[in-house]
Amino acid sequence: MEFLAMGGYWPYVWGSYLVMAGLLLVEMIQLRYRRRSLMGWIKRMARIRAQEETQ
Amino acid sequence: MFRPLLALLRRDLTLALRRPQDALTVVGFFVVVVALFPLGIGPDPEFLRSLAPGVLWVAALLAVMLSLERLFSDDYRDGTLEQMLLVPEPLGLLVLTKIFAHWLITGLPLVLISPLLAVQLNLRPDEIVMLMLALLLGTPILSLIGAIGAALTLGLRGGGVLIALLILPLYAPPLILGAGAVDAVMHGASAQAHLSLLGAMMVFALFATPWATAAAVRIMLD
Amino acid sequence: MSERGIQWFRFTAPANFYDLAGRLIPWFAALTIALFAAGLYLGLVVAPPDYQQGDSYRIIYIHVPTAWMGMFLYVLMAIYAAIGLIWRIKMAEVMAKAIAPTGALFTFLALWTGALWGRPTWGVYWVWDARLTSMLLLLFLYLGYMALHAAIDDRQRASNASAVLAMVGVVNVPIIYFSVHWWNTLHQGASITVTDAPTMAMIMFVTLMIMVLAAWMYSIAVVLARARVELLERERNARWVQERLEGGKT
Numbered sequence: 001m002e003f004l005a006m007g008g009y010w011p012y013v014w015g016s017y018l019v020m021a022g023l024l025l026v027e028m029i030q031l032r033y034r035r036r037s038l039m040g041w042i043k044r045m046a047r048i049r050a051q052e053e054t055q
Numbered sequence: 056m057f058r059p060l061l062a063l064l065r066r067d068l069t070l071a072l073r074r075p076q077d078a079l080t081v082v083g084f085f086v087v088v089v090a091l092f093p094l095g096i097g098p099d100p101e102f103l104r105s106l107a108p109g110v111l112w113v114a115a116l117l118a119v120m121l122s123l124e125r126l127f128s129d130d131y132r133d134g135t136l137e138q139m140l141l142v143p144e145p146l147g148l149l150v151l152t153k154i155f156a157h158w159l160i161t162g163l164p165l166v167l168i169s170p171l172l173a174v175q176l177n178l179r180p181d182e183i184v185m186l187m188l189a190l191l192l193g194t195p196i197l198s199l200i201g202a203i204g205a206a207l208t209l210g211l212r213g214g215g216v217l218i219a220l221l222i223l224p225l226y227a228p229p230l231i232l233g234a235g236a237v238d239a240v241m242h243g244a245s246a247q248a249h250l251s252l253l254g255a256m257m258v259f260a261l262f263a264t265p266w267a268t269a270a271a272v273r274i275m276l277d
Numbered sequence: 278m279s280e281r282g283i284q285w286f287r288f289t290a291p292a293n294f295y296d297l298a299g300r301l302i303p304w305f306a307a308l309t310i311a312l313f314a315a316g317l318y319l320g321l322v323v324a325p326p327d328y329q330q331g332d333s334y335r336i337i338y339i340h341v342p343t344a345w346m347g348m349f350l351y352v353l354m355a356i357y358a359a360i361g362l363i364w365r366i367k368m369a370e371v372m373a374k375a376i377a378p379t380g381a382l383f384t385f386l387a388l389w390t391g392a393l394w395g396r397p398t399w400g401v402y403w404v405w406d407a408r409l410t411s412m413l414l415l416l417f418l419y420l421g422y423m424a425l426h427a428a429i430d431d432r433q434r435a436s437n438a439s440a441v442l443a444m445v446g447v448v449n450v451p452i453i454y455f456s457v458h459w460w461n462t463l464h465q466g467a468s469i470t471v472t473d474a475p476t477m478a479m480i481m482f483v484t485l486m487i488m489v490l491a492a493w494m495y496s497i498a499v500v501l502a503r504a505r506v507e508l509l510e511r512e513r514n515a516r517w518v519q520e521r522l523e524g525g526k527t
Contacts, residue, residue: 003322007332012397016336016390017321020343027382027499035506042513046522203445207438211428220424221442224417225449228456235460256452267445274437 059144060152067156070129077125078160085118085165089172100177107176108186108237114172115165115190116197116226122161123201123222124208124215126153127272131209137276146269154202154265162194178237185240192253193233199260200225206271229256291508292517294368298501305498312491319484336394338484342492344387344408347415348450350380350496354422355447358440368504370436371511373443374426375504379496381419387412407461411454418446432511 006013071078092110093103130136130153139149169190173183204222208214236249320338327334354376361370391409392402403409422439429435512518 006335007326009331009333009397012333012393013335016339016393017317019389020339020386023382023386024495027379031499031502031506035502035509038506038509038513042509042518042522045513046519203441207425207442208428213428217424217428220417221421224414224421224453225445227414228449228452231456231460235463239463252456263448264445267441271438271441274434274441277434277437 059142060148063149063152064156067153068159071156071160077122078164081118081122081161082164082168084121085114085168086172088114088117089175093176104177105241107173107178107182108234108241110176111169111172111186111237112190112193112230112234115169115194116223116230118165119162119194119197119201120219120222120226121215122157123198123205123218126157126202126205127209128205128214131276136209136272140273140276146272147265150202150206150268150272151261151265154198154268157202158195158198162198165194166190178241182237182240185246186237188250189233189236189246189253192250192257193229196229196253196257196260197226199257199264200229202268203264203271206268206275209272209275229253232256291367291512291515292521295505295508295517295521298505302498302501302505305494305501309491309494309498312487312494316484316487316491319480320488324480324484325478330398333394333397336390337481338488340387340390340394341485342489343383343390344412345489346492346496347380347384347387347412350376350383351415351419351443351450352447354380355443358436358443362437362440362444367511368508370440371504371507372500373440374436375500375507377419377423377426378503379499381416381423383492383496384412384416384419388416405461407458410461411457414453414457415450418450422446 004010004014089110092106092114096102096106127136130139140146142149166187169186170183173186178186201218201222204218207221208217211217232249232253236246236253239246239249316338320335324335326332354373357369357373357376360366361368361373388409391412395404395409396402422442425442426435426439429438509518
């Protein structure tokens with residue numbers, strides 16, 4: 001409990017650390033999402049191309 | 056070598072004189088913005104006086120910025136700019152000539168009208184002289200740096216707003232030095248250092264920015 | 278090329294870069310986690326409170342690393358942009374674009390933590406102190422770079438134009454920094470300069486350096502990951518992408 005209180009400065013200390021953790025997390029998740037959707041697109045295109053070749 | 060540059064300068068000035076409303080709009084903007092400040096912060100003469108250097112400089116800076124879009128846009132639209140790439144004269148010098156013409160049309164009128172607005176904000180004569188001197192050294196820097204932004208946004212949608220974002224952070228040093236010079240005189244200090252640095256910055260901008268602008272023009276016309 | 282020498286030019290080929298970055302990222306990610314864990318433990322638990330500022334000084338452990346990374350990444354971005362523009366190296370263009378969002382994020386975090394540290398130290402969230410003001414201008418420079426990149430549709434033109442902007446910006450950074458400092462001292466500078474603590478305890482210094490390293494490793498990992506995605510986007514129709522897709526090693 002004393003650790004969380006940060007000597008009375010908890011809003012500032014945790015406000016800094018948690019916002020930083022949150023934003024770094026958002027950056028990584030956004031990057032992963034972007035990669036996923038791009039891979040999906042590339043795979044779809046490959047499938048369409050393969051279908052066209054068999055026809 | 057200087058013949059074609061003179062011809063370009065004359066052409067730009069003639070075109071501007073045929074459409075004087077463009078230059079007048081910039082001056083009008085400057086005047087109106089300065090006039091709005093007392094309405095926002097109250098009529099107390101002493102308070103206005105202390106804010107005057109900053110207000111006048113920020114208003115001048117915004118006025119220059121608004122005029123930047125026109126620097127290359129007409130020549131871009133009618134293909135003149137593309138012709139300039141084919142001319143034997145270095146593009147940097149052509150660009151510099153255009154910037155000079157642009158400054159004569161927009162920057163210089165701001166310098167000339169500034170005493171009028173300074174009086175409204177209760178600046179004293181020696182402060183007004185310093186204001187004009189600082190603007191005389193500073194507005195060319197604003198035009199020179201701004202030209203890079205104008206070139207980089209050639210032909211883009213919403214180019215005007217984008218110029219503001221690209222250029223305004225780069226305007227911080229001339230703003231600090233220019234407004235600081237007037238402020239120094241106001242507090243009985245010497246503005247020597249401000250003016251020297253402003254002059255150095257102008258010389259540097261004079262040599263460095265035309266090439267950056269030329270590179271940007273080449274990229275955007277590619 | 279001698280046979281034993283590392284063939285550096287190979288890493289500038291997109292496919293090789295893609296593979297190499299893919300192999301490196303897990304290592305940097307692991308280092309990031311380990312360093313952050315150690316740094317946070319030392320900084321929040323082990324290090325004693327400051328005799329003047331109490332526990333509020335603990336913000337230094339993220340404020341300084343984020344500020345350094347924000348500044349450093351801008352310079353790095355400009356260097357990559359210049360290499361890409363002058364020598365037409367595609368990978369350098371990709372790296373410059375991949376660095377920008379992370380640099381902007383760190384710059385924003387430096388401002389955010391600076392403000393939250395300012396409140397207990399100065400009594401207000403924001404003072405126009407030289408450091409905060411130049412960081413704010415740096416953030417604007419990042420935003421301008423990203424906005425210009427996004428505004429131009431043609432990919433090659435976008436990277437060339439924003440490269441010019443990054444180079445103009447990096448020349449201006451010292452000028453901005455100097456003039457803002459000068460402006461600040463003229464207008465009776467802030468009385469407390471936070472990072473010039475007279476004596477910094479050894480444990481605090483070590484912790485700070487660990488956090489700086491952690492921020493470094495994080496930046497490398499994320500930038501490499503973003504450069505990979507950027508590369509895939511550019512070369513989505515290239516053969517090497519298809520090969521890797523079929524091989525299942527993406």
